[in-house]
Amino acid sequence: MRNVTIVHVAEKARVSVKTVSRVVNNEPTVTPDLRARVEAAIEQLGYSPNIAARRMGGGRSFLIVAFNDRTLTLENWRSDRGNNWIDRMQYGAMLRCDVHGYHLLCELIDLESDQLARRVQHVLSTLRPDGVILTPPNCEDPTVLAALKKAQIPFVRLGSAQAGPGARVRMDDQAAARQLTEHLLTLGHRRVGFVTGSPRFLASRAREDGYRGALAKAGLAVDESLLVPGDFTFEGGVAAAEALLARADRPTAILAGNDETALAVLHVARRLSVAIPDALSLATFDDTPSVRLSLPPLTTVRQPVAEMAAEAVDILVACAAAKDGKPPRGDRLLPFELALRASTAPPPAG
Amino acid sequence: MRNVTIVHVAEKARVSVKTVSRVVNNEPTVTPDLRARVEAAIEQLGYSPNIAARRMGGGRSFLIVAFNDRTLTLENWRSDRGNNWIDRMQYGAMLRCDVHGYHLLCELIDLESDQLARRVQHVLSTLRPDGVILTPPNCEDPTVLAALKKAQIPFVRLGSAQAGPGARVRMDDQAAARQLTEHLLTLGHRRVGFVTGSPRFLASRAREDGYRGALAKAGLAVDESLLVPGDFTFEGGVAAAEALLARADRPTAILAGNDETALAVLHVARRLSVAIPDALSLATFDDTPSVRLSLPPLTTVRQPVAEMAAEAVDILVACAAAKDGKPPRGDRLLPFELALRASTAPPPAG
DNA sequence: GCCGATTTGTCCTCAAGTGGACAAATTGAA
DNA sequence: TTCAATTTGTCCACTTGAGGACAAATCGGC
Numbered sequence: 001m002r003n004v005t006i007v008h009v010a011e012k013a014r015v016s017v018k019t020v021s022r023v024v025n026n027e028p029t030v031t032p033d034l035r036a037r038v039e040a041a042i043e044q045l046g047y048s049p050n051i052a053a054r055r056m057g058g059g060r061s062f063l064i065v066a067f068n069d070r071t072l073t074l075e076n077w078r079s080d081r082g083n084n085w086i087d088r089m090q091y092g093a094m095l096r097c098d099v100h101g102y103h104l105l106c107e108l109i110d111l112e113s114d115q116l117a118r119r120v121q122h123v124l125s126t127l128r129p130d131g132v133i134l135t136p137p138n139c140e141d142p143t144v145l146a147a148l149k150k151a152q153i154p155f156v157r158l159g160s161a162q163a164g165p166g167a168r169v170r171m172d173d174q175a176a177a178r179q180l181t182e183h184l185l186t187l188g189h190r191r192v193g194f195v196t197g198s199p200r201f202l203a204s205r206a207r208e209d210g211y212r213g214a215l216a217k218a219g220l221a222v223d224e225s226l227l228v229p230g231d232f233t234f235e236g237g238v239a240a241a242e243a244l245l246a247r248a249d250r251p252t253a254i255l256a257g258n259d260e261t262a263l264a265v266l267h268v269a270r271r272l273s274v275a276i277p278d279a280l281s282l283a284t285f286d287d288t289p290s291v292r293l294s295l296p297p298l299t300t301v302r303q304p305v306a307e308m309a310a311e312a313v314d315i316l317v318a319c320a321a322a323k324d325g326k327p328p329r330g331d332r333l334l335p336f337e338l339a340l341r342a343s344t345a346p347p348p349a350g
Numbered sequence: 351m352r353n354v355t356i357v358h359v360a361e362k363a364r365v366s367v368k369t370v371s372r373v374v375n376n377e378p379t380v381t382p383d384l385r386a387r388v389e390a391a392i393e394q395l396g397y398s399p400n401i402a403a404r405r406m407g408g409g410r411s412f413l414i415v416a417f418n419d420r421t422l423t424l425e426n427w428r429s430d431r432g433n434n435w436i437d438r439m440q441y442g443a444m445l446r447c448d449v450h451g452y453h454l455l456c457e458l459i460d461l462e463s464d465q466l467a468r469r470v471q472h473v474l475s476t477l478r479p480d481g482v483i484l485t486p487p488n489c490e491d492p493t494v495l496a497a498l499k500k501a502q503i504p505f506v507r508l509g510s511a512q513a514g515p516g517a518r519v520r521m522d523d524q525a526a527a528r529q530l531t532e533h534l535l536t537l538g539h540r541r542v543g544f545v546t547g548s549p550r551f552l553a554s555r556a557r558e559d560g561y562r563g564a565l566a567k568a569g570l571a572v573d574e575s576l577l578v579p580g581d582f583t584f585e586g587g588v589a590a591a592e593a594l595l596a597r598a599d600r601p602t603a604i605l606a607g608n609d610e611t612a613l614a615v616l617h618v619a620r621r622l623s624v625a626i627p628d629a630l631s632l633a634t635f636d637d638t639p640s641v642r643l644s645l646p647p648l649t650t651v652r653q654p655v656a657e658m659a660a661e662a663v664d665i666l667v668a669c670a671a672a673k674d675g676k677p678p679r680g681d682r683l684l685p686f687e688l689a690l691r692a693s694t695a696p697p698p699a700g
Numbered sequence: 701g702c703c704g705a706t707t708t709g710t711c712c713t714c715a716a717g718t719g720g721a722c723a724a725a726t727t728g729a730a
Numbered sequence: 731t732t733c734a735a736t737t738t739g740t741c742c743a744c745t746t747g748a749g750g751a752c753a754a755a756t757c758g759g760c
Contacts (some may be wrong), residue, residue: 003475005746016709021748029707046468048476052402052411053746056715061402062476073441087437091423094456103455103477106444118396125353126398126412127453293643355716366739371718379737403716406745 004047013041024049051103055128060320062102063129064313066093067120067138070108084288085305089135089158092306096313104313105129111141120147131316131328133158133309137200140164154319154328156312159303161202167315167328169308171336173203173285176301177210178217179338180255180283183299185218188346189253189281195230195240195265197257204232204257207285211255226251230261237264245272245280252347253281259288262298277345287339296342304334354397363391374399401453405478410670412452413479414663416443417470417488420458434638435655439485439508442656446663454663455479461491470497481666481678483508483659487550490514504669504678506662509653511552517665517678519658521686523553523635526651527560528567529688530605530633533649535568538696539603539631545580545590545615547607554582554607557635561605576601580611587614595622595630602697603631609638612648627695637689646692654684 006024010017015038022030023038030038041047055061068086076086090106097104107123109116124132124147132155138144139157145165148155155166161173184192194211197204208227215222228240237256241264244251256262262284266276274280276296283299284291291298311332319328356374360367365388372380373388380388391397405411418436426436440456447454457473459466474482474497482505488494489507495515498505505516511523534542544561547554558577565572578590587606591614594601606612612634616626624630626646633649634641641648661682669678 003478003746007746017747018710018749019708022708025748031707034708046471046475048472050478050746051476052405052478053715054748055402056406056717056746057713057748058715059748084434084437087434090456094458098458103457105453105455106440107453108444108448121396122398125396126401128353128400128402289639290643293640295645353716357716367717368719368740369738372738375718381737384738400716403745404718406716407718408745409718 003050004045006047006049008045009038009041009047012045013038060130061128063105063127064093064097064102064131064133064316065105065107065123065127065129066090066133066135066309067107067109067123067144068135069138070110071112072137073108085286085303086135088305089133089309092309093133093313095306096310100313100317102130102313102317109138109144111138111144116141116143117147120144121151124148124151124153129153130320131155131313133312133316134160134166136160136203140202152327154316156315156328158308158312159203159305161206163331165327167312168331169311169315170203170331170333171301171303171308172333173206174210174213176285176303176336176338177207177255178214179210180285180299180301181211181214182218183338183340184253184255184281184283184344185214185220187253187281187344189251190220190347191223191226191249191251191253193226193228193244193251193254195228195237195244195254195256195261197230197261198232201232207257230257230264232258232260234260234264234267237261238268241265241268245269245274250274251280253283253344256282256284259284259286259291259298259300262291262300263294266294266298277343279348281344281347283344292341299341299344300339302337302339304336308334353400354395356397356399358395359388359391359397362395363388410480411478413455413477414443414447414452414481414483414666415455415457415473415477415479416440416483416485416659417457417459417473417494418485419488420460421462422487423458435636435653436485438655439483439659442659443483443663445656446660450663450667452480452663452667459488459494461488461494466491466493467497470494471501474498474501474503479503480670481505481663483662483666484510484516486510486553490552502677504666506665506678508658508662509553509655511556513681515677517662518681519661519665520553520681520683521651521653521658522683523556524560524563526635526653526686526688527557527605528564529560530635530649530651531561531564532568533688533690534603534605534631534633534694535564535570537603537631537694539601540570540697541573541576541599541601541603543576543578543594543601543604545578545587545594545604545606545611547580547611548582551582557607580607580614582608582610584610584614584617587611588618591615591618595619595624600624601630603633603694606632606634609634609636609641609648609650612641612650613644616644616648627693629698631694631697633694642691649691649694650689652687652689654686658684 006020010020023035051062094104134157136159139160140162157166157168159170228243230236230240256265276282285301287300287302315328356370360370373385401412444454484507486509489510490512507518509520578593580586580590606615635651637650637652665678
């Protein structure tokens with residue numbers, strides 16, 4: 001059977017091809033009568049306009065590309081710990097694309113590759129998507145941003161703590177860290193350790209600022225020796241935890257830069273027989289499955305990743321529909337949630 | 351800046367458009383000399399052929415669509431337990447697509463919807479993919495299969511226990527269940543309970559067959575009362591576990607139909623103070639992160655989902671490249687692995 | 701019944717590539 | 731040199747839909 005084209009629909013509805021096109025593209029100058037006839041024909045024939053053909057005349061492609069970091073994705077996949085940031089992003093974006101009649105393509109890029117610019121350019125030029133979603137750490141990479149700008153394709157940066165080109169959708173990492181720190185202070189903790197994250201992710205810096213802000217607001221001086229560098233990996237977290245827990249004046253609570261780090265702290269604490277939460281409170285960011293399943297489940301900040309991705313899709317689709325060529329701008333903050341769990345409690349007496 | 355087209359490349363390399371096309375499509379009748387010149391021009395201009403345009407003349411679309419079950423995907427996403435079957439499928443397929451210069455689109459379909467056929471048809475007709483990957487339980491749905499057949503698009507069914515149209519890539523669920531059961535028998539267990547899965551998934555039936563086969567091979571009669579129906583959900587698993595553990599002649603080991611069910615068994619056992627593995631051994635299928643992070647980590651069968659997806663992509667790409675219109679056939683079995691963990695041990699003495 | 705406004709149709713161009721027919725140029729061998 | 735084979739170029743058709751210009755048909759009001 002041949003493919004059903006706009007011509008078949010026109011014949012069946014006994015109208016011109018042009019009229020079918022007008023109906024499909026929701027042009028206002030069609031009488032309800034004719035519109036109904038055309039829609040009936042479309043339904044009966046099971047017609048759907050071919051995306052490739054629509055794209056040809058310079059129209060929309062109905063495609064959105066999400067660029068994910070290759071290394072991160074692979075680690076994520078191989079990891080036993082199920083860090084599902086990217087998965088959640090994808091679910092949110094996919095569902096929203098569906099609503100708009102769009103399609104989501106996930107592409108991997110490798111920031112370390114010397115072919116990076118070429119790779120980004122290739123994907124953009126072969127697919128010609130209507131918009132691009134960038135996830136950390138791609139959303140802060142100058143090469144990627146330059147390639148996007150050159151191709152003049154609208155893009156949204158997801159979860160980036162850095163101002164810059166394109167639109168931005170994120171949660172307020174600084175406020176989240178502040179609230180999490182305040183939660184610990186309210187419980188009575190006064191010596192709160194902080195394992196910082198990878199400098200590659202600017203969100204890590206924002207979290208540190210929030211931590212400092214909460215201490216300052218409570219009138220407490222920041223003990224710089226309680227800030228230990230991690231790098232968002234398990235190994236980095238282990239080293240940092242060992243440094244913090246070996247101290248004579250051990251902190252009574254630790255804020256971990258991300259979940260991977262938190263699991264490392266949990267691991268070290270168990271090895272050193274430091275009971276959580278009795279002897280040490282532990283809080284972290286991201287709320288991946290691993291920290292919900294850990295023993296005890298950890299207090300975290302739930303980042304609204306899927307909602308952020310959905311918002312990004314909305315922005316890009318609106319931008320494509322407007323076709324005024326204006327790149328999307330703005331910085332949308334989505335609300336986060338504290339998930340208070342069994343890993344945080346008042347500090348031990350004395 | 352205008353988009354770089356094949357015409358620009360031709361001008362730069364001082365050859366005809368036709369020759370560039372021949373180079374891009376790897377036709378043999380081009381001298382190495384000219385080929386090099388064209389490739390240099392492509393590189394310098396950063397040219398990538400536009401997928402939409404290639405598709406027009408009836409050529410390949412370089413797109414592969416994976417149809418996932420909407421309900422399952424959403425449950426998966428909302429679940430705290432991170433059942434990442436679909437994610438693993440996607441990683442495997444995406445990586446392989448990348449190698450072939452293909453792109454993966456994940457689309458959700460809802461088997462319960464009365465618009466199902468229309469939905470499948472719409473996606474196929476608007477995207478015109480070169481191939482389709484079906485995941486459970488879509489891969490056994492007659493409406494979906496009929497729509498695929500009508501559209502004449504090659505497809506691979508992933509993880510389906512049922513013979514049928516299209517190619518099939520899967521692991522041997524029956525053998526896996528047999529080996530898992532044998533593992534328990536070798537440890538000394540004689541009363542092994544089995545919580546069956548949802549009849550929607552035929553793999554569940556295959557697992558049951560494997561369980562029966564192992565008992566038969568060991569010369570043991572099957573106690574039908576030890577087979578309790580679950581439905582692959584946590585709630586179903588709870589009910590089944592309660593039934594099994596309430597018995598006077600409680601089984602010393604339980605084989606759960608999938609990980610979700612196993613977690614339910616774990617939950618009930620803890621509530622009833624049945625120690626695992628001391629009083630009860632527990633084994634399951636799928637090896638999702640949740641059963642690696644559980645206490646104790648569970649003995650499972652690791653299903654090579656990503657590898658299966660990669661194999662599916664290879665099949666579809668080969669099929670598209672052959673362009674002889676022959677739909678892919680065959681049934682590839684990929685090796686699974688037993689992950690023996692702390693949840694299985696010899697039965698309690700006495 | 702006429703005028704003007706709105707709706708619908710006709711016709712053409714354009715997008716970016718593929719593929720076929722066939723001619724022209726180049727190469728190699730006899 | 732000449733013929734044949736191979737490589738390269740020319741030219742055209744084709745894919746499916748969008749969109750613009752403009753003509754034709756229809757409708758409503760008076």
